[in-house]
Amino acid sequence: MFTGIITGVGRITNVKTLGADASHGKQLAIETPAGYLDDVQLGDSIALNGACMTVTTFDAAAHRFTIDISAESLDKTAGLDQPGPVNLEKALRAHDRLGGHIVSGHVDGIGEVSHFAPVGESWELRIQAPKALAKFLAYKGSITVNGVSLTVNRVADLPGACEFSINLIPHTIDNTALGALKAGSKVNLEIDLIARYVERMLTPGISA
Numbered sequence: 001m002f003t004g005i006i007t008g009v010g011r012i013t014n015v016k017t018l019g020a021d022a023s024h025g026k027q028l029a030i031e032t033p034a035g036y037l038d039d040v041q042l043g044d045s046i047a048l049n050g051a052c053m054t055v056t057t058f059d060a061a062a063h064r065f066t067i068d069i070s071a072e073s074l075d076k077t078a079g080l081d082q083p084g085p086v087n088l089e090k091a092l093r094a095h096d097r098l099g100g101h102i103v104s105g106h107v108d109g110i111g112e113v114s115h116f117a118p119v120g121e122s123w124e125l126r127i128q129a130p131k132a133l134a135k136f137l138a139y140k141g142s143i144t145v146n147g148v149s150l151t152v153n154r155v156a157d158l159p160g161a162c163e164f165s166i167n168l169i170p171h172t173i174d175n176t177a178l179g180a181l182k183a184g185s186k187v188n189l190e191i192d193l194i195a196r197y198v199e200r201m202l203t204p205g206i207s208a
Contacts, residue, residue: 001091001092001102001103001104001105002047002052002089002091002092002103002104002105002147003089003092003096003097003098003099003100003101003102003103003149004089004100004101004103004142004144004147004148004149004150005089005099005100005149006087006088006089006147006148006175006176007036007088007089007090008032008033008036008088008089009033009085009086009087009088009175009176009177010030010031010032010033010036010048010085010086010087010088011030011031011083011084011085011086012028012029012030012048012080012082012083012084012085012086013029013030013031013064013083014028014029014083015027015028015029015081015082015083016028016029018068022071023071024071025068025069025070025071025073025074026068026069026074026081027056027066027067027068027069028048028066028067028068028069028080029064029065029066030048030064030065030066030067030086030088031063031064032063032064032065032088033063034063035063036063036088037058037059037060037063037064037065038060039090040055040058040060040065040090041055042055042056042057042058043055044090044091045090045091045105046065046067046088046089046090046091047087047088047089047090047091047103047105047147048067048080048086048087048088048147049077049078049079049080049086049087049146049147049177049187049188050087050103050105050107050144050145050146050147050148050188050189050190051069051073051077051080051105051106051107051147051188052091052104052105052106053067053069054067054068055067056068076107076110077107077110077188078110078186078187078188079146079186079187079188084180085177085180086146086177087146087147087148087176087177087178088147089147099149100142100148100149101142101144101149101192101193102192102193102194103144103147103149103190103193104190104193105190106190107188107189107190108133108136108189108190108191109129109130109132109133109189110130110186110187110188110189111127111128111129111130111145111186111187111188111189112127112128112184112185112186112187113125113126113127113181113182113183113184113185113186113187114126114127114128114163114183115183116181116182116183116185119167121169121170122167122168122169122170123167123168123173123179124165124166124167124168125145125165125166125167125168125178125181126163126164126165126166127145127163127164127166127187127189128158128161128162128163129161129162129163129164129189130161130162131160131161131162133162133189133191134155134157134161134162135199136191136192136195136196136199137152137155137162137164137191138152138155138195139152139153139154139155140152140153141192141195142192143164143166143189143190143191143192144188144189144190144191145166145178145187145188145189146176146177146178146187146188147188148172148176148178150166150168150172151166151167152164152165152166153165153166153167
């Protein structure tokens with residue numbers, strides 16, 4: 001379980017194929033900020049761009065760890081198949097502050113950045129989400145974008161998608177990898193967990 005509050009920006013430095021065909025996954029080597037791995041153990045969960053992964057090896061002195069990602073996970077996520085910056089968040093401890101919202105680390109869909117530009121001291125980020133996620137997006141509701149807990153400022157239903165808008169303050173730009181996004185970038189989306197349960201309870205045919 002996570003909160004969507006990024007605890008470090010890392011970088012995928014190497015992608016190694018684990019098999020001879022597309023049914024095999026990959027091993028990722030991730031470089032972290034100094035000291036980030038000091039309290040990490042083998043088997044710990046760390047979210048990479050919002051996708052929960054398991055630490056398979058790590059070297060705290062070298063600020064590096066590896067994870068194995070399946071072909072299925074690669075197919076359902078974005079930005080985890082090539083070198084580049086990634087948002088990192090360690091799993092939530094029972095005594096930690098819940099600074100963002102409840103995040104499971106399971107990607108619900110891949111969105112596409114349609115607009116990213118400065119507005120005053122902040123930045124406006126617009127993302128087109130799959131139509132299937134439209135019912136879970138609401139004004140002032142929560143959404144996780146590449147692992148970052150954010151608040152929806154506007155929602156527009158389009159013929160084949162749902163576009164939502166987010167305001168990013170300078171602190172978010174400076175302390176996450178979202179600043180590297182541009183129009184056309186693919187992003188991992190996770191809907192609010194509470195919205196998921198509400199939708200289930202309101203589904204016709206589901207008995208109490």
